[in-house]
Amino acid sequence: MATLTLENVQKSFGDTKVIHGVDIDVADGEFIVIVGPSGCGKSTLLRMVAGLEGVSGGEIRIGGKRVNEQEPMDRDIAMVFQNYALYPHMSVAENMGYGLKIAKTPKAEIAARVQEAATLLQLTPYLKRKPRELSGGQRQRVAMGRAIVRRPSVFLFDEPLSNLDAKLRVQMRLEIKQLQRKLGVTALYVTHDQVEAMTLADRMIVMNAGVADQIGAPLDVYADPATAFVAGFIGSPPTNFLPAARFGGAEGEMLGIRPEHLTLGAAGAGRIDGRAVSIEPLGAETLVHLRLEDGTAVTVRQEGTAELPAEGAEAGLSWATGEEMRFDDAGRRLR
Amino acid sequence: MEKRVIFKGIWLPLLLVAPQMLITAVFFFYPAGQAVWQSLFIPDPFGLSMQYVGLGNFEYLLSDPYYRASFLTTAVFSTLVTVVSMGVALYLAVLADRLIKGSGTYRTLLIWPYAVAPAVAGVLWMFMFNTRVGVITWYLGQLGYDWNHVLNGSEAMGLVVVASAWGRISYNFLFFLAGLQSIPRSVIEAAAIDGAHFWTRFRTIVFPLLSPTTFFLLVVNIVYAFFETFGVIHTITAGGPQQSTTILVYKVFADGFVGQDLGSSAAQSVILLLVVGALTVLQFKYVERKVHY
Numbered sequence: 271m272a273t274l275t276l277e278n279v280q281k282s283f284g285d286t287k288v289i290h291g292v293d294i295d296v297a298d299g300e301f302i303v304i305v306g307p308s309g310c311g312k313s314t315l316l317r318m319v320a321g322l323e324g325v326s327g328g329e330i331r332i333g334g335k336r337v338n339e340q341e342p343m344d345r346d347i348a349m350v351f352q353n354y355a356l357y358p359h360m361s362v363a364e365n366m367g368y369g370l371k372i373a374k375t376p377k378a379e380i381a382a383r384v385q386e387a388a389t390l391l392q393l394t395p396y397l398k399r400k401p402r403e404l405s406g407g408q409r410q411r412v413a414m415g416r417a418i419v420r421r422p423s424v425f426l427f428d429e430p431l432s433n434l435d436a437k438l439r440v441q442m443r444l445e446i447k448q449l450q451r452k453l454g455v456t457a458l459y460v461t462h463d464q465v466e467a468m469t470l471a472d473r474m475i476v477m478n479a480g481v482a483d484q485i486g487a488p489l490d491v492y493a494d495p496a497t498a499f500v501a502g503f504i505g506s507p508p509t510n511f512l513p514a515a516r517f518g519g520a521e522g523e524m525l526g527i528r529p530e531h532l533t534l535g536a537a538g539a540g541r542i543d544g545r546a547v548s549i550e551p552l553g554a555e556t557l558v559h560l561r562l563e564d565g566t567a568v569t570v571r572q573e574g575t576a577e578l579p580a581e582g583a584e585a586g587l588s589w590a591t592g593e594e595m596r597f598d599d600a601g602r603r604l605r
Numbered sequence: 606m607e608k609r610v611i612f613k614g615i616w617l618p619l620l621l622v623a624p625q626m627l628i629t630a631v632f633f634f635y636p637a638g639q640a641v642w643q644s645l646f647i648p649d650p651f652g653l654s655m656q657y658v659g660l661g662n663f664e665y666l667l668s669d670p671y672y673r674a675s676f677l678t679t680a681v682f683s684t685l686v687t688v689v690s691m692g693v694a695l696y697l698a699v700l701a702d703r704l705i706k707g708s709g710t711y712r713t714l715l716i717w718p719y720a721v722a723p724a725v726a727g728v729l730w731m732f733m734f735n736t737r738v739g740v741i742t743w744y745l746g747q748l749g750y751d752w753n754h755v756l757n758g759s760e761a762m763g764l765v766v767v768a769s770a771w772g773r774i775s776y777n778f779l780f781f782l783a784g785l786q787s788i789p790r791s792v793i794e795a796a797a798i799d800g801a802h803f804w805t806r807f808r809t810i811v812f813p814l815l816s817p818t819t820f821f822l823l824v825v826n827i828v829y830a831f832f833e834t835f836g837v838i839h840t841i842t843a844g845g846p847q848q849s850t851t852i853l854v855y856k857v858f859a860d861g862f863v864g865q866d867l868g869s870s871a872a873q874s875v876i877l878l879l880v881v882g883a884l885t886v887l888q889f890k891y892v893e894r895k896v897h898y
Contacts, residue, residue: 320798342798351795353789356795357796358814369798369799
């Protein structure tokens with residue numbers, strides 16, 4: 271259990287700067303998710319915290335202690351890798367006990383702690399098996415077991431669910447959350463999946479091109495995005511962007527409106543007209559994709575019971591002015 | 606599920622494997638059969654007639670102290686060559702694997718010795734250690750050590766081992782390096798986070814994961830030490846002094862082509878064939894079990 275602090279952390283590979291100064295204060299026991307598209311530097315940031323990448327600038331503190339120069343093993347962290355990184359020649363029990371064995375923990379204690387973690391993760395029947403004899407979900411559990419057994423102060427997760435199928439991902443997501451709550455360990459979790467970020471995080475960090483665009487509780491970030499990038503990245507289907515000049519804004523400004531805030535009406539009756547190009551009924555809700563006169567694509571999300579326009583028909587779009595989000599030409603939110 | 610293409614009929618498959626079978630038949634089955642056949646006879650010195658002696662050649666060989674000594678020489682020689690060439694290669698590969706800058710140059714230079722033919726390598730080492738004009742012999746003399754592999758059996762053995770292992774290091778290095786690079790980085794990183802320092806990681810993670818490569822090289826290197834080192838030994842020591850570097854394959858040559866005892870030479874080939882066959886079977890049976898693929 272410890273706090274984790276990143277202060278103006280920077281990373282360069284040669285002349286290329288990939289992380290431009292990130293500040294985060296993680297409270298003890300907090301679950302933080304770093305989310306962003308591939309190449310935004312989120313994994314690099316995590317690896318810097320783990321000590322697998324050097325820190326080019328700034329400071330990382332775990333439990334208030336500067337760890338920039340420390341080896342991974344001295345940082346009191348555990349990491350779960352995307353490909354699990356299990357030791358293929360060791361049994362599940364040996365995999366989980368490896369760290370303790372190296373720390374010269376007495377054999378009886380290793381066995382007890384492995385047993386405890388195995389019970390928690392429902393791995394008891396598999397302790398003697400090799401990783402190749404396990405399914406993806408089981409391997410994932412072993413990787414988590416290996417992290418738990420060492421009782422670290424910080425858990426690091428590097429896209430741990432991206433190799434699992436959709437159904438298993440949802441299940442493991444719940445398990446990770448419950449486990450972290452039960453153990454009360456500070457966790458830093460990297461993902462490109464905004465649904466994972468929304469559901470797991472106490473607070474999330476949305477990263478874009480090496481910069482932390484916004485840090486906050488998932489619902490706050492969703493309701494009040496700080497940049498056009500965050501508005502577009504968080505939420506599915508993404509926020510619609512319309513040129514603000516048509517609605518009394520300055521040239522270059524954009525207007526962001528979430529799909530659920532748009533309503534469809536008769537052509538000419540709304541604030542702007544669009545042609546319905548395709549309709550996706552999902553049961554409880556329906557997504558209507560429209561194209562405006564200038565070619566902008568707009569998505570409307572409405573109740574499954576609401577009336578639908580015919581494909582190819584013109585429809586009027588309206589929204590409450592209070593739901594509008596205005597962004598300047600650099601993507602910053604205007605308030 | 607593995608998908609297999611199934612051909613109908615027997616002629617096309619036969620035709621396709623025929624070239625390989627032909628080569629094996631001409632260059633392996635026929636000579637091996639000839640060796641087995643000849644090992645049962647003693648030909649006269651002019652090769653005009655042969656006398657059937659049954660297993661007489663084998664009986665004579667196994668009671669011959671020189672032949673038995675040659676077995677021991679071969680065991681010592683092949684063990685040393687294998688251990689030295691694999692050990693040095695693994696050490697260099699581990700270093701090259703850690704290298705980031707200049708690794709291309711380093712690797713290329715390390716691979717060069719493999720291109721040198723064994724006989725040429727033998728001549729190279731022979732001149733360096735020549736008892737009269739050798740550079741290294743001269744330096745050793747300056748240090749007060751009198752190197753003379755022509756008279757000293759241990760020095761002769763040392764020299765042929767080093768010369769044989771030297772060219773082999775490159776080959777082993779290539780395989781070890783490829784093996785090291787196929788170990789996922791994240792596994793090494795996980796071990797580092799688990800608290801394992803370099804040497805512990807090597808002992809508990811890297812070396813076990815490298816075992817398929819090590820096993821393969823073990824088999825290949827022992828076969829190399831048994832057969833292909835002939836050129837090196839022939840150029841440097843010619844089996845001497847006092848047969849101290851006469852390994853089995855060299856004795857086949859010395860007794861058969863120099864000594865003209867073709868029956869005994871053929872019998873030795875047969876024994877050599879059996880020894881290498883048995884060694885390989887043994888390795889696959891016992892060592893392979895401990896290998897993690």
